[in-house]
Amino acid sequence: MRISVVVMVTLSYVTALHADVQPQKDFNLQRFAGRWFRVGLAYDSAAFAPYRDKMRISMGMITPHNNGNVNLTMWDLTPAGCVSKLYRYERTNKAGQFTYLSTRHSMMKDITVVETNYTEYALVLKHKKFEREYTQVALYGRSRSLRPEIIQKFRDFARSRGFPPEAVLTPPHGAENCPPIGSGR
């Protein structure tokens, strides 16, 4: 079992952002495909703060294309019901690193799968350089519950990226019927 601890340099926040985060060594997109649950999220946006308590674990589905691009479908329970959103990630020349155009923020972001063992968890960093507000760390699990060591690994990583404790969330379970049974398999 290879769970390498990501070596982090705790310099000032800006310096830390510039530090090159490497993707999972020998990243394998086919093994990364399929169903994941977003078990943790670090997101330090003032606009998001009022919604922290409302957040729930949501389900995602990674569908790889032959060319190495990826579709991610995420389901969230909203007051309007169970809503799915599609994110399209484009490959870069580094396996485990993707870019995508955020329509909400109208900018290119990059996504790095920092660490994953494919069958249990994945630590994913999303960022736009220089713009702290838009940086996120997500912890994905193949199931809705992960071992405490994995949760701690996520917390430590998020803290090392400059997130205050209150912005590092491990929300409660989401609705079992979002997505509806039968879809997103």
Ligand SMILES: *[C@@H]1O[C@H](CO)[C@@H](O)[C@H](O)[C@H]1NC(C)=O
């Ligand atoms: C990933 O972690 C799970 C749980 O510890 C373990 O059962 C599995 O063997 C690990 N997989 C790899 C490829 O290390």
Ligand SMILES: *[C@@H]1O[C@H](CO)[C@@H](O)[C@H](O)[C@H]1NC(C)=O
């Ligand atoms: C990704 O999503 C787009 C838009 O819905 C769709 O046209 C395309 O077929 C999808 N690709 C895969 C591999 O699911």
